[in-house]
Amino acid sequence: GAVVSQHPSWVICKSGTSVKIECRSLDFQATTMFWYRQFPKQSLMLMATSNEGSKATYEQGVEKDKFLINHASLTLSTLTVTSAHPEDSSFYICSARDGGFETQYFGPGTRLLVL
Amino acid sequence: AQTVTQSQPEMSVQEAETVTLSCTYDTSENNYYLFWYKQPPSRQMILVIRQEAYKQQNATENRFSVNFQKAAKSFSLKISDSQLGDTAMYFCAFMKQNTDKLIFGTGTRLQVFP
Numbered sequence: 004g005a006v007v008s009q010h011p012s013w014v015i016c017k018s019g020t021s022v023k024i025e026c027r028s029l030d031f032q033a034t035t036m037f038w039y040r041q042f043p044k045q046s047l048m049l050m051a052t053s054n055e056g057s058k059a060t061y062e063q064g065v066e067k068d069k070f071l072i073n074h075a076s077l078t079l080s081t082l083t084v085t086s087a088h089p090e091d092s093s094f095y096i097c098s099a100r101d102g103g104f105e106t107q108y109f110g111p112g113t114r115l116l117v118l
Numbered sequence: 119a120q121t122v123t124q125s126q127p128e129m130s131v132q133e134a135e136t137v138t139l140s141c142t143y144d145t146s147e148n149n150y151y152l153f154w155y156k157q158p159p160s161r162q163m164i165l166v167i168r169q170e171a172y173k174q175q176n177a178t179e180n181r182f183s184v185n186f187q188k189a190a191k192s193f194s195l196k197i198s199d200s201q202l203g204d205t206a207m208y209f210c211a212f213m214k215q216n217t218d219k220l221i222f223g224t225g226t227r228l229q230v231f232p
Contacts, residue, residue, distance in 0.1 A: 035218055037218065037220075045224070046209060046222045046223065047209070047220075048222075049220065049221075052218055094161065096161075096163065098163070098220075100218060105151050105168070105215075107218075107220060108165070109155075109162065109164075111160070111161070111162045112161050112162070112163075
């Protein structure tokens with residue numbers, strides 16, 4: 004089956020620093036990847052859709068200058084949380100769509116803690 | 119706007135028994151997809167089952183089956199012969215055709231007891 008990886012699995016950083024999270028599709032090419040955010044005991048909320056070779060599409064209420072997304076290749080998308088603050092602490096999950104199929108395959112998630 | 123509602127925050131079932139998780143959704147669309155995802159304690163989201171709205175036949179995957187009632191906008195998940203490894207959060211999700219946006223419900227926490 005399709006496998007999606009994320010790195011790092013967890014990160015702790017100081018307030019004001021930037022953090023980069025990588026999402027890779029390991030055995031398929033993903034023209035479209037997605038970034039979600041999940042607060043404790045809550046559902047997944049789509050933050051943005053990442054398209055290879057073009058600008059990401061952000062959901063309403065998500066600051067594009069704070070959450071920078073780059074999708075430079077068919078197997079890699081990155082999310083950079085710039086000038087992170089404690090309220091950015093959350094679980095960030097990426098997913099990738101396998102070609103023409105509607106199913107999204109999810110990465111294992113990255114837990115971010117901002118002190 | 120589409121919404122997905124899971125009215126059961128928590129459910130429990132004894133091993134080997136059957137449990138049904140409820141999901142309702144609201145949409146004006148005719149063509150869409152519905153999914154059930156499982157999120158175990160590891161937090162890795164795993165696809166359990168999917169259903170195309172144009173198909174009348176209910177999807178099944180081994181011990182997992184759905185009861186898709188399009189008119190009622192209901193999409194319940196039945197887990198037969200429950201196993202300890204089924205313990206997880208279960209999310210119902212909706213996707214409009216020709217879009218990539220998954221809309222998730224709030225989840226149901228399922229605990230399987232020995």
